[in-house]
Amino acid sequence: MNVERVISIANVVNDDLSQIGLVQRLQELQNALANQINSPNEGNLQMVGQSRKEVMAALERSNFDYLPTTWRSSLEELGLTNRLGAGLASGLNDSFEASQSILTDVQSYVAVVQDDVSTIDEQLKAVASNLVAMGLKADHLEPGQAELSFLIPRDAIDNGLTKLAKEISFFDKAVRAFSEIEEGKPDAPELRQLSTTDPAIFALVGTGTVLAFLKIVKEIICVIEKSYKMREARASAIAAEMDTEIIEKMNAQIELAIEQGLENVTEMATRRLDSRVGRSKELKNAAKLYIGGLAARIDNGFQVDGSAVPSDEEKEEQMLDAEDERGHQITTSEEVNTISSEIRFAELPEESILRLAYDGEEEEGDQVGTEGA
Structure with a gap:
């Protein structure tokens, strides 16, 4: 994998997570679930629904699924493919539908996801920072430049x-x-x-x-x-x-x-x-x-x-x-x-x-x- 492109991927994913506020939205959903579990009432249940919608809205705004197709092998190698974007949204929906009234199971799943997304965010920042400190630069096009990429199945x-x-x-x-x-x-x-x-x-x-x-x-x-x-x-x-x-x-x-x-x-x-x-x-x-x-x-x-x-x-x-x-x-x-x-x-x-x-x-x-x- 090209290290300059790793820096680019790290920067793009970090920027995306920051712009959609995914870590914060997941934390809010986790808190809403905890409130409903500890004190079940209609108001807290509505907050769970609202927080869930906000997480899904954040994932819909994400650019992760719009990244170049020729980056996909690198994303897979970095282990990111199903942990963000549409893959993450699908997993969250499956968790809610499978658990239904068992909110403790949903909360456990959301806690794992929130921790995972936080880890991704922190690790990518560290990777990019360390590579830049070694004198490497992110791969990017200059103004007026255009690129074609061609991925060949192995x-x-x-x-x-x-x-x-x-x-x-x-x-x-x-x-x-x-x-x-x-x-x-x-x-x-x-x-x-x-x-x-x-x-x-x-x-x-x-x-x-x-x-x-x-x-x-x-x-x-x-x-x-x-x-x-x-x-x-x-x-x-x-x-x-x-x-x-x-x-x-x-x-x-x-x-x-x-x-x-x-x-x-x-x-x-x-x-x-x-x-x-x-x-x-x-x-x-x-x-x-x-x-x-x-x-x-x-x-x-x-x-x-x-x-x-x-x-x-x-x-x-x-x-x-x-x-x-x-x-x-x-x-x-x-x-x-x-x-x-x-x-x-x-x-x-x-x-x-x-x-x-x-x-x-x-x-x-x-x-x-x-x-x-």
Whole structure:
């Protein structure tokens, strides 16, 4: 795990806990439960209900579940995944529902949770402080910078360096191709970090390219979600022992929907090439190739994320917009971060839905996106 990113995670989680006041809310819930246990009455019971609502409201305000998907392996390694955010909310609700009138059991559970959250808060502060004291700095983007990250499931590469190198190469070539489509020239992604728990690549890329790439990912996810619903309908038809001809027709419709869906993504991604000459045809072919490869990977557990920090010019635009009666105009950086949040909350099935092969399929485009590199 990259220590600079550990500092960033620690700082983000500490800030989040402070902003939502979770430790205090849990203590208030614990006190309310104690009051009702020691002196049962309607007023104290209402305070329990109110305190519980405030804890849940705090967890809903938490940004923990909005952290980059490519941080998830680090969060798991730090043991934080189910101890904060939605995981904690689910545990608290389960405790109330399971115990119902046995409030002493609920109080015991809340006490454990409150102590655990306090420990997390204190330990992360200590970790960040000690690492900074050693001369290390938190990982963060500078104004005007944008990052793409690409998480590779370890079982997809069988712990093999050759397969890992191939996936890094795919990511590099895809970014170069889409940067040329978006910006008019290929932009070589600059490696910022390489995490090894589940291999994750963090690379600096132009903000416009990051936005274009994330839009592609978002549309691919939509294709997967639509295809999943169609496969569910087919499974129901099979369970109902419907006619074989109907099942075969549904199979054909699924395949057609996937094909057309990815074609639509390619059209969206290459729209700005329509007025260009030269490498336009080559880039369209490359886009189709890389979108197919990217779709197959996302469908098999690969994850793509991105983030951006507004440039000084964007910040100035935001200030001017705040004074303008026409209202705020969204910046490229803001759009990057908005789409990233949407992608992070996409819940895709564990099994492959598109069932596309991706081993070696991008070799045809090896030379695309390399000009000017």
